[in-house]
Amino acid sequence: MDTNTTNPPGPVTTRRLDRIGLNLYDIAQFVGRFFAEVFLPPYEGREILRQCYEIGVRSLPLISLTGFITGIVFTNQSRPSLAEFGATSWLPSLIAVAFVRALAPLLTALIAAGRVGSNIGAELGSMRVTEQIDAMEVSATNPFKFLVISRILATTLMIPTLMVYTVFIGLLGAFINVNQNEATSFSAFMNEVFGAITFLDVFSSLIKSFVFGFTIGAVGCFKGYHAEKGTEGVGKAATAGVVTSMFMVFIEELLALQIVNAIR
Amino acid sequence: MLSDNAAVISVRNLIIAFGSNAVLRGVDFDLKPGENLVVLGKSGSGKSVLIKIIVGLLRPDAGTVQVLGQDVLTLTARELDAIRLKIGFSFQNSALYDSMTVRENLEFPLVRHIRNLSRAEIDRTVEEALDDVGLKQAINQMPSELSGGQRKRIGIARTLMLKPAIMLYDEPTAGLDPITCTEINALINDVQERFKAAAIVITHDLTCAKTVGNRVAMLFDGRFQRIGPFEEVFAADDELVKQFYDYNFTT
Numbered sequence: 001m002d003t004n005t006t007n008p009p010g011p012v013t014t015r016r017l018d019r020i021g022l023n024l025y026d027i028a029q030f031v032g033r034f035f036a037e038v039f040l041p042p043y044e045g046r047e048i049l050r051q052c053y054e055i056g057v058r059s060l061p062l063i064s065l066t067g068f069i070t071g072i073v074f075t076n077q078s079r080p081s082l083a084e085f086g087a088t089s090w091l092p093s094l095i096a097v098a099f100v101r102a103l104a105p106l107l108t109a110l111i112a113a114g115r116v117g118s119n120i121g122a123e124l125g126s127m128r129v130t131e132q133i134d135a136m137e138v139s140a141t142n143p144f145k146f147l148v149i150s151r152i153l154a155t156t157l158m159i160p161t162l163m164v165y166t167v168f169i170g171l172l173g174a175f176i177n178v179n180q181n182e183a184t185s186f187s188a189f190m191n192e193v194f195g196a197i198t199f200l201d202v203f204s205s206l207i208k209s210f211v212f213g214f215t216i217g218a219v220g221c222f223k224g225y226h227a228e229k230g231t232e233g234v235g236k237a238a239t240a241g242v243v244t245s246m247f248m249v250f251i252e253e254l255l256a257l258q259i260v261n262a263i264r
Numbered sequence: 265m266l267s268d269n270a271a272v273i274s275v276r277n278l279i280i281a282f283g284s285n286a287v288l289r290g291v292d293f294d295l296k297p298g299e300n301l302v303v304l305g306k307s308g309s310g311k312s313v314l315i316k317i318i319v320g321l322l323r324p325d326a327g328t329v330q331v332l333g334q335d336v337l338t339l340t341a342r343e344l345d346a347i348r349l350k351i352g353f354s355f356q357n358s359a360l361y362d363s364m365t366v367r368e369n370l371e372f373p374l375v376r377h378i379r380n381l382s383r384a385e386i387d388r389t390v391e392e393a394l395d396d397v398g399l400k401q402a403i404n405q406m407p408s409e410l411s412g413g414q415r416k417r418i419g420i421a422r423t424l425m426l427k428p429a430i431m432l433y434d435e436p437t438a439g440l441d442p443i444t445c446t447e448i449n450a451l452i453n454d455v456q457e458r459f460k461a462a463a464i465v466i467t468h469d470l471t472c473a474k475t476v477g478n479r480v481a482m483l484f485d486g487r488f489q490r491i492g493p494f495e496e497v498f499a500a501d502d503e504l505v506k507q508f509y510d511y512n513f514t515t
Contacts, residue, residue, distance in 0.1 A: 127362075131355045132360075132361055134359065135353070136361075137321065139376075139422075140345035
């Protein structure tokens, strides 16, 4: 049976591949420009702090709620499987490993991609189409430094910080559930938690979160900074900021898993 | 007549195309010190493109652009920024930073480019600038809370913070009611008088052209077809000029 995949690439396929190739080239150039300019003065310290507040502090309510609920739900859903083997005492260890290795970095990154990625894409996209970025440039301020570098640095610093916070808030949710069902004390719970996780778990999750943060910031900024004219372009930039960064986060998670498993 | 050296902006054989669309096909002109040159033309004729090239936002395919004696097309980023500090660019949609208040918008160029300014000096300069455009009461408002005319005036005030030698106005009266247009025209004349700044005013509004222009240039088919005082340009027996005049003054 003939399928499209066996056909030689037609003009539409070629155009799509060209577009993807050009897009990747543009993203590579954008990231290259970030590294070329990030260490050069002027340093936008005030704007970086403002963005850290916007991205970090303003994400706390959502992160707290989702992290806490995930902790409770994950513990509750894991209990029956462990109970079958009479191993409910392993719940703290299981939850700690799951949260530190995968749940907290992924949960934080996906929430940030949804909240921060779309926000950055829409904000910069709107600034692009209303000529605010041009206005900044003609007033002799480098908009790439002021708008892009500050946001990418803020996401790169704030996502790992939020990830650590998610671990604790998730474990708190898990503890409340375990405490109610198994009457485990806080110190016993924490002993189990710290006994289960290793330095490699913590280190790899932190590195992963830095990469996720950089990706979310870079993708959101790239999509917004290059938004096409019109309000439609702003919407597209916001959506693309979320979708692309989520997709990238999953790819990176998969790669990180392979690397960590090879080390372990 | 002023020589080329005395011109604050000197443009020669400027050519730019977007794909197959040739927008500017050889624009030549000099902007004399202290004069207001109005560039008239249809929508899409390349008027805004022209001033965006002058300020270095767009790069032409050919030609030279001298601003205050320097060729902007050969400058380094740092040199271009130094030239940009001497140019005020008023955007068609004002381009106020909508995440900042009016005060922060006006402070923005000041705190970034003038060092060691005290808080009191910054406040005084911002208040003076707002007073100049008659909007002192709007100091703590967000741009979204302002009308179109107010945004235009705040936009002009922001460009004046660094006391530019050249002003570039992109459609300053577009989308405004006649009374606000009159106020904006008066403000442009006031800026010319008080700051002694030369200006290029991009518009298709003949009332604006007549009120603020020392000279008027008609951009058509990618070139300046006519350039001179308003009365001279519109006295010409030219179908294009007549169409423009009739549309603005007889309809």
